[in-house]
Amino acid sequence: MTRQRSTLMDVAQRAGVSRTTASFVMTGRRDMRISGEAEQRVLQAARELDYRPNLLARSLRTNLSQTVGFISDVVASEPFAGRLIASSIATAIRHDHLLFVGESAGDPEVEQLLIRSMLDRGVGGFVYASLYTREVKLSPLLKTQPLVLLNCVSRSRGFPMVVPDEFGGGRSAALALLAAGHLDQIVLVGETPDHVLAGTERLSGITETLTVAGTELAGSIQSLWWPEPAYLAVSEFLAAGNRPTAFICLNDRIALGTYQAIHDAGLTIPTDISVVSFDDSDLASWVRPKLTSVAIPHIELGRTAIDLLLDPEREHGLHKVEMRLSARESVAAPKTRRVPVRSATQS
């Protein structure tokens, strides 16, 4: 029923040559001398038999499996993570590689199990990805392997790390507001604990850009990165009579909560208040008005990580990928200032 795969031996016999010769032809080695005529016979036979080399057998001998492991903490179950993985897979295919995908769910034992299972299957290297740009502690098993860190960094060096250029992203967000005419009534929404590099870097990008423009943040509203806490925090902030001209939200979910709070306060986006955000998730184009947001470059991140992993001369160290602003409808020129923000910095 299931037609057997044909082997190199089959090809060799049909072409009337030895397995060795067939192997040389199929792997295209030019250092061994094969007559053009024999080469054609082998290629012809391979075509006729629809020959495909058994990669398991090849790997066993060469130790090259054309396979890499993709390990993440919880990245695979996050909404946007799919694109990171899809782009990694597509890039790997372009290099004739396939991806074993594993998710540790943050459990070091699961992670260890995944790594060992992949090594047992001869993976030639790993991409280790994290959901949040942060510092990670690497399993010793990984350190002895070709490795690229994706969306995270590690104290131990000696391998490439691919991260979004969060600083530049922060700058883009700030510049979008400055360009629209906002200056000293810009308020940040979110929180930036030290270990979340995405947050701290975005903040640096924002503040430095404002400093260069001769101004600074008018305040910041502490809030977890979810809609509900953001809604509550921003509602309270507005209820206290504060009237900033713009909010910078540290991600789209915060922006959603901020939208809801602004709306409930009877204000309009962007005429009363502008909003810019980070992530450029689907959500950004679903809300009304559509949200201007700095995109996380998932596609490029995945592509860069795999390209680096499979490049024998890969450069170690930090590789920053540009974050582009998706300009939509949530930013407009500020109205004439009415009520200034009172000392609202809670941090």
Place this chain on the structure above:
Amino acid sequence: MTRQRSTLMDVAQRAGVSRTTASFVMTGRRDMRISGEAEQRVLQAARELDYRPNLLARSLRTNLSQTVGFISDVVASEPFAGRLIASSIATAIRHDHLLFVGESAGDPEVEQLLIRSMLDRGVGGFVYASLYTREVKLSPLLKTQPLVLLNCVSRSRGFPMVVPDEFGGGRSAALALLAAGHLDQIVLVGETPDHVLAGTERLSGITETLTVAGTELAGSIQSLWWPEPAYLAVSEFLAAGNRPTAFICLNDRIALGTYQAIHDAGLTIPTDISVVSFDDSDLASWVRPKLTSVAIPHIELGRTAIDLLLDPEREHGLHKVEMRLSARESVAAPKTRRVPVRSATQS
């Protein structure tokens, strides 16, 4: 530097037995007679050397790779898809298997390439997943392999197909409204083309349940499954003076657009209009009021598919997975009826 992996030969030598004996011990075969003493020596040696069998070598001999292929059309880049994959991976690990993940992006050539690449690496079977519950045309290559269809069906039989119980989901949605007291002023939002089984089945579940309750849908609003078209269609519907007591939206994105339209019409959820939806995505708990939605059981879908694939006695045919209602805040009793829905059925 990189300590070499130890081989079965190393273990055998350290234990003072032949490779054959070591192999029998390690694979736990009881049909070959090994003395308890020799067995202990081998196990001890394996422990000391941290021996792990080379799965490539084993597969080459046994044709059992402990590896399966997961192929999807565009599932991997959709928000919720991550959970499907993560749950498949977790289940596979429980069976000592690893997943090659591939995404065809709907391109048959890419799909073919992925399948062949996976076969070259000796996968023992495939899960073929689709984003939308629909009928698919299977590559001939797949049909000769152990195969489970996930979230899609095929005319060719002979393998298990795992799908959400969309009909039951429709019933749950309708029952939630009936239980709250809604009866003959319920309107559907979405569209149900024949090839999208999720839609047609959900509709059947809804209408049959209403029929049993002695009523029927008061109308249906045609709309693509995205927020903006839903917003426009529902806005128009409400502007025409229609005042249903409840909307059933065919997914959460439609529900978002519906929320926006209801809000713009000056109406309140759930006091003026109740809303139930399908998907139970993150969005459902982010909107205000929180959305009551029938969940797509991603975790169970992935688990079931892998369990079936790796069960040698797997049952062919359709496996339906229950869809549970996540009750939140968007359903309440209808107010006294005021303006009835005018013949609004546009389909």
Place this chain on the structure above:
DNA sequence: TGTCGGTGCTGAATCGGTTTAGCTACCCGT
């Protein structure tokens, strides 16, 4: 005493490739 059966183990073949080492036939120069 010879043989039969069971216990406990091992040598060698095998999976399907890659790669090393070497063989043969032919041409050329002397």
Place this chain on the structure above:
DNA sequence: ACGGGTAGCTAAACCGATTCAGCACCGACA
């Protein structure tokens, strides 16, 4: 006629496991 070089090919080892076939030993039984 012979030595040497080279083009073109192949036998066999090898990667690390599984597994078939069989060997050595021992006790029991006729």
